[in-house]
Amino acid sequence: MTRLAPPRAGRDLDKVAARASHARGRPRSRRYIGMLYAAPTAVIVGVLFLAPLALVVWMSLNKWPLLGQARFNAPENYTKISDDPLFVDSVFFTLKYTLIITVLLSAVALGLALLVQNRRPGVTFFRTAFFLPGAVGFAAASLLFYGMLNPDFGPLGFMDVKWIGTPNMALFSTIALVLWRFAGFNMLILLTGLQAIPVQVYEAARTDGASRWQTFTKITLPLLRPTIALMLILSITGSLLAFDQFFIFTNGGPDNSTVSMVMVIYRNAFFRFDLGGAAALSVVLLAALVALNALQLRVLRGGDK
Amino acid sequence: MAKRFSAAIAAGLLVTALAACGGGEQTEGGASGAPDSGTTITMWTRAATQAQSQRLVDAYNKSHKNQVKLTVIPIDNYQPRIAAAAGAGQLPDIFAADVIFVPNYTSQGLYLDITDRIAKLPFKDSLAASHMKLGTYENRMYTLPHTLDLSVWFWNKDLYKKAGLDPEKGPTTLKEFAAQATTVQDKLGKDGKVHGTFFGGNCGGCYVFTFWPSVWAAGGQVMNEQGTKSLVNQSPMTDVFQTYKDLYAKGVSGPTTKEEQGATWTGFFPKGEIGVMPMPSTTLGSMPADMNIGVTPIAGPDGGQSTFVGGDSIGISATTKHADAAWDFLSWTVGDEAQVEVLAKNKDVLARTDLASNKYSEADPRVVLINSLVAKGQTPYALRFGQTFNDPQGPWLRFAREAVFGDPAKLAELNVAIDKSLAQS
Numbered sequence: 001m002t003r004l005a006p007p008r009a010g011r012d013l014d015k016v017a018a019r020a021s022h023a024r025g026r027p028r029s030r031r032y033i034g035m036l037y038a039a040p041t042a043v044i045v046g047v048l049f050l051a052p053l054a055l056v057v058w059m060s061l062n063k064w065p066l067l068g069q070a071r072f073n074a075p076e077n078y079t080k081i082s083d084d085p086l087f088v089d090s091v092f093f094t095l096k097y098t099l100i101i102t103v104l105l106s107a108v109a110l111g112l113a114l115l116v117q118n119r120r121p122g123v124t125f126f127r128t129a130f131f132l133p134g135a136v137g138f139a140a141a142s143l144l145f146y147g148m149l150n151p152d153f154g155p156l157g158f159m160d161v162k163w164i165g166t167p168n169m170a171l172f173s174t175i176a177l178v179l180w181r182f183a184g185f186n187m188l189i190l191l192t193g194l195q196a197i198p199v200q201v202y203e204a205a206r207t208d209g210a211s212r213w214q215t216f217t218k219i220t221l222p223l224l225r226p227t228i229a230l231m232l233i234l235s236i237t238g239s240l241l242a243f244d245q246f247f248i249f250t251n252g253g254p255d256n257s258t259v260s261m262v263m264v265i266y267r268n269a270f271f272r273f274d275l276g277g278a279a280a281l282s283v284v285l286l287a288a289l290v291a292l293n294a295l296q297l298r299v300l301r302g303g304d305k
Numbered sequence: 306m307a308k309r310f311s312a313a314i315a316a317g318l319l320v321t322a323l324a325a326c327g328g329g330e331q332t333e334g335g336a337s338g339a340p341d342s343g344t345t346i347t348m349w350t351r352a353a354t355q356a357q358s359q360r361l362v363d364a365y366n367k368s369h370k371n372q373v374k375l376t377v378i379p380i381d382n383y384q385p386r387i388a389a390a391a392g393a394g395q396l397p398d399i400f401a402a403d404v405i406f407v408p409n410y411t412s413q414g415l416y417l418d419i420t421d422r423i424a425k426l427p428f429k430d431s432l433a434a435s436h437m438k439l440g441t442y443e444n445r446m447y448t449l450p451h452t453l454d455l456s457v458w459f460w461n462k463d464l465y466k467k468a469g470l471d472p473e474k475g476p477t478t479l480k481e482f483a484a485q486a487t488t489v490q491d492k493l494g495k496d497g498k499v500h501g502t503f504f505g506g507n508c509g510g511c512y513v514f515t516f517w518p519s520v521w522a523a524g525g526q527v528m529n530e531q532g533t534k535s536l537v538n539q540s541p542m543t544d545v546f547q548t549y550k551d552l553y554a555k556g557v558s559g560p561t562t563k564e565e566q567g568a569t570w571t572g573f574f575p576k577g578e579i580g581v582m583p584m585p586s587t588t589l590g591s592m593p594a595d596m597n598i599g600v601t602p603i604a605g606p607d608g609g610q611s612t613f614v615g616g617d618s619i620g621i622s623a624t625t626k627h628a629d630a631a632w633d634f635l636s637w638t639v640g641d642e643a644q645v646e647v648l649a650k651n652k653d654v655l656a657r658t659d660l661a662s663n664k665y666s667e668a669d670p671r672v673v674l675i676n677s678l679v680a681k682g683q684t685p686y687a688l689r690f691g692q693t694f695n696d697p698q699g700p701w702l703r704f705a706r707e708a709v710f711g712d713p714a715k716l717a718e719l720n721v722a723i724d725k726s727l728a729q730s
Contacts, residue, residue: 065413065414066388066391066392066413066414066415067391067392067413067414067415067623067624068414086698151560151561151564152561152569152572152573162564164564165563165564251566251697252697252698253507253566253697254507254564254706255703255706256698256703259698263698264698266385267692267696267698269388270384270385270388270389271384271385271691271692271696271698271699272689272692272729273388273409273413275392
């Protein structure tokens with residue numbers, strides 16, 4: 001039924017087009033109208049995505065100064081990537097951070113979602129409260145934590161804890177910040193998935209005498225799988241591109257222990273003015289992300305069958 | 306369809322490329338007619354020297370038809386903002402910059418060549434020499450001194466008196482500095498609020514500004530003259546590190562020294578919590594009026610005097626369309642009236658040595674002292690200064706932190722990283 005719809009609609013469109021312009025030939029006007037419909041999207045994608053992307057790839061093949069003429073030097077920007085110990089370290093750090101934050105964020109978000117999934121008195125209050133940190137801009141949230149944990153003037157600074165003074169504490173504090181900021185948002189994603197599970201399935205399970213744990217592992221989790229997959233993709237991609245929290249909150253410190261990949265790109269472009277090198281890193285990171293997302297989507301589809 | 310689509314991309318790319326190339330055009334100055342004909346001039350400066358820039362701009366706007374529109378940018382964001390604006394061809398007409406970044410900016414072609422304009426200034430030989438040297442690239446001049454910020458030792462006379470030290474005698478060597486700080490700590494530090502000294506232990510620029518003058522005072526150097534090779538792994542730099550390392554280990558330096566990233570390092574002294582510490586001279590004017598503060602030059606381990614002649618230089622951007630109007634403002638800021646009636650009146654250090662003693666500075670001997678240090682101090686030159694010494698991810702901060710808080714065995718390897726960063730082409 002749905003498969004038949006487009007040709008028919010196309011023929012209707014033909015008639016409309018033919019009626020509208022007797023003088024001109026039919027196929028041409030049809031082609032123009034189609035292009036007209038697609039034009040706004042094509043322009044936006046072209047100007048805001050494809051053109052910058054092509055420019056970045058071109059930059060990565062050149063020595064690119066702030067002002068003046070670029071000089072073609074491929075593949076130097078790519079071959080020198082492995083010479084930069086800061087970037088190599090940042091790859092490992094970013095992967096470590098992504099792993100920790102994805103596991104914790106999923107667990108906390110799922111816990112919160114299960115707590116507030118049923119309609120009970122006061123549940124709206126808690127849903128709002130859990131989601132509220134997500135309404136704070138991430139840069140502002142990072143500054144907020146920086147102030148709150150500052151040993152000199154922060155309200156939590158009086159405790160004799162070096163919140164961002166050692167590598168492990170800096171990572172721990174950042175994870176606390178990210179959990180606070182993003183758990184509510186991920187809860188919301190999971191909540192929509194939970195609400196989409198038909199009540200009848202639960203009722204049937206109850207009739208069959210399934211325990212709470214069995215209901216959770218045999219019904220809730222499998223039916224929630226696509227939603228969890230979506231959350232994982234968002235969380236992993238977001239964590240691999242982490243920047244604000246480390247740039248503002250820990251400043252990459254102490255002793256470069258919390259430098260993420262995007263921070264290295266930023267540093268190369270705007271502190272070292274090595275625009276070509278930064279572009280090369282961006283291209284590599286983009287390729288890795290595309291591959292990773294493709295893999296994740298494939299695993300997700302495989303699970304659906 | 307595919308062909309048309311790629312044509313559209315090509316068109317889009319062309320637009321982007323043209324926009325990018327637009328930044329590279331050199332605009333001929335003088336297109337805007339008379340220098341003071343009501344032009345609006347845009348200017349950027351960083352927050353560190355906002356007060357001085359604002360006073361200069363206000364005074365100029367009041368007495369001229371041209372109007373300068375000042376934008377102040379947070380210190381940490383200044384370099385990236387300049388880089389982004391330059392890449393997009395959107396630099397303001399005038400921008401100030403931390404003087405140590407200037408060699409890099411001139412080598413990138415961001416500033417307009419003003420050699421001939423400077424040559425016509427009657428007082429050109431009295432302009433602060435270190436700032437002028439860093440603004441010269443391949444024998445052409447690009448910048449003027451805008452604000453000067455010198456590192457000096459401040460000591461708190463009230464705390465000295467309480468600790469039984471002579472309040473009128475500040476330290477004259479780094480060893481005396483350490484001894485006096487230790488006395489303040491021992492006598493007054495029991496409440497946990499007062500500390501002997503303080504420094505920015507997680508801030509590359511702070512180390513440079515406050516530690517290096519002790520090296521120069523001892524007759525040493527931190528880099529070779531071309532700024533391509535590091536000497537920070539040698540005496541007297543190592544002796545200076547050792548002194549501060551001992552102070553921190555003994556708890557004489559405030560407990561947050563190691564974490565201090567630079568945003569708040571000058572905040573403790575005005576609260577009356579620190580006995581003696583290196584401070585920027587620009588903060589003298591904003592110290593509490595009821596606090597008795599002594600100012601003395603930074604010394605080496607066994608004497609000598611020096612200072613880091615920091616602050617901002619200012620130049621006209623290479624892409625401006627109002628070069629004449631911009632120069633009208635720039636040349637006015639280093640003229641007699643602006644220097645004396647705007648800067649000297651507020652206890653600021655002057656950009657010209659011939660005006661060092663004037664009717665305002667003579668009222669405060671500390672200001673005379675600071676002004677006299679301009680000739681004794683240094684401003685280090687390196688093309689890759691910012692990324693090596695100021696950048697939090699740069700190699701110098703790792704080096705300094707290992708030297709003061711960590712493991713001396715790692716220093717040799719980290720010094721190689723500094724060399725590599727300095728020599729980057």
